[in-house]
Amino acid sequence: MTSALTSRPGRLMAAEIREQPAIWRNLLAHGGAAGIDAAAEMIRARRPRAVLFVARGTSDHAALYAKYLVEIRHGLPAGLVSPSTMTAYGARPDLRDVLMIGVSQSGGSPDLVRSLAVAGEQGALTVAVTNDVSSALARTAHAHVDVLAGPERSVAATKSYTAQLLALYLLLERVRDVDGRVAAAPLPDLGDALLARADEIVALAQRYRFAQRMLTTARGYSYPTAREAALKLMETSYVSAQAFSGADLLHGPLALVDPQVPVLAVVASGVGGAAMGDVLPRLAERSADVCCVGHPAAVADAAVGFTLPDGAPEELSPLLEILPFQLLALHVSVGRGGDPDAPRGLSKVTETL
Numbered sequence: 076m077t078s079a080l081t082s083r084p085g086r087l088m089a090a091e092i093r094e095q096p097a098i099w100r101n102l103l104a105h106g107g108a109a110g111i112d113a114a115a116e117m118i119r120a121r122r123p124r125a126v127l128f129v130a131r132g133t134s135d136h137a138a139l140y141a142k143y144l145v146e147i148r149h150g151l152p153a154g155l156v157s158p159s160t161m162t163a164y165g166a167r168p169d170l171r172d173v174l175m176i177g178v179s180q181s182g183g184s185p186d187l188v189r190s191l192a193v194a195g196e197q198g199a200l201t202v203a204v205t206n207d208v209s210s211a212l213a214r215t216a217h218a219h220v221d222v223l224a225g226p227e228r229s230v231a232a233t234k235s236y237t238a239q240l241l242a243l244y245l246l247l248e249r250v251r252d253v254d255g256r257v258a259a260a261p262l263p264d265l266g267d268a269l270l271a272r273a274d275e276i277v278a279l280a281q282r283y284r285f286a287q288r289m290l291t292t293a294r295g296y297s298y299p300t301a302r303e304a305a306l307k308l309m310e311t312s313y314v315s316a317q318a319f320s321g322a323d324l325l326h327g328p329l330a331l332v333d334p335q336v337p338v339l340a341v342v343a344s345g346v347g348g349a350a351m352g353d354v355l356p357r358l359a360e361r362s363a364d365v366c367c368v369g370h371p372a373a374v375a376d377a378a379v380g381f382t383l384p385d386g387a388p389e390e391l392s393p394l395l396e397i398l399p400f401q402l403l404a405l406h407v408s409v410g411r412g413g414d415p416d417a418p419r420g421l422s423k424v425t426e427t428l
């Protein structure tokens with residue numbers, strides 16, 4: 076029998092959002108056991124000249140974050156591969172100098188598994204970053220990393236996303252012989268402090284309760300946050316949300332902006348946030364209804380916003396930035412009478428090609 080408690084809409088998603096700082100703490104304490112050190116050793120030994128990622132949905136946004144890390148901190152070319160090129164189209168690129176990282180919560184999407192298998196046949200070193208180390212993806216890869224998020228039951232991925240971000244960060248830092256746990260150490264406490272302010276997001280959700288369309292935007296390391304925020308709003312609240320990098324927004328999509336379309340902008344401290352300085356005045360010219368998630372000065376300039384806690388370096392800020400958007404998606408959905416744990420037409424593992 077289903078109790079009133081178990082059937083409360085969004086119960087699973089709310090619990091999984093709250094769990095995140097504890098998951099980060101655990102991953103920081105047990106990253107070695109999660110396979111990070113072994114995978115990093117294997118990558119260092121192979122000295123890849125390029126890194127490709129293969130992933131879908133939320134995991135693809137974690138991969139996009141890691142692409143920024145590789146390009147900026149390793150100075151290597153990096154890209155996101157469409158699984159269909161090697162599966163449906165049968166492409167067989169020469170991947171002998173390449174590291175291919177498959178990112179997947181379930182490790183079960185057949186197109187990812189097949190892509191990683193083909194990449195291995197084509198000479199790539201393959202690594203799976205997954206929440207299920209018994210999965211086909213983990214078994215297919217040369218090495219695997221466990222993101223240690225624990226079972227994720229809400230259809231909308233939340234805790235697996237930030238666990239993927241942190242695992243990818245720790246792995247990629249370890250590859251360049253840096254102990255990422257030092258810079259990441261403050262994150263769990265900052266996350267707890269942020270989540271203690273969930274009431275602020277409940278008020279924001281009220282503001283956007285009837286929104287049909289939204290835009291999200293950010294630059295640099297925060298761009299994956301804009302993408303993931305839009306996905307969460309689409310799948311849980313059925314908001315038609317489109318994400319643009321702040322740079323791309325100015326090359327056409329700005330015409331979409333009017334006071335009726337709320338714009339959610341991420342303006343964290345650092346290079347990416349500073350680059351948003353070119354974007355925000357253009358939004359103001361269009362009388363945009365801007366909600367800013369970012370540092371205090373940026374939030375003070377916006378109509379509404381949510382201030383991010385200070386203390387995380389720019390490259391780790393995405394772990395914190397996404398939390399208010401996860402809460403926003405949850406509360407907009409519940410406020411509209413939906414159940415974000417079971418969005419219409421979706422199930423946990425996609426089997427797309």
Ligand code: F6R
Nearest residue numbers: 132133134179180181231232425
């Ligand atoms: C969104 C979501 C999906 C998954 C996607 C990939 O909240 O959960 O977009 O991220 O279906 O699934 P995995 O990561 O299991 O390969």
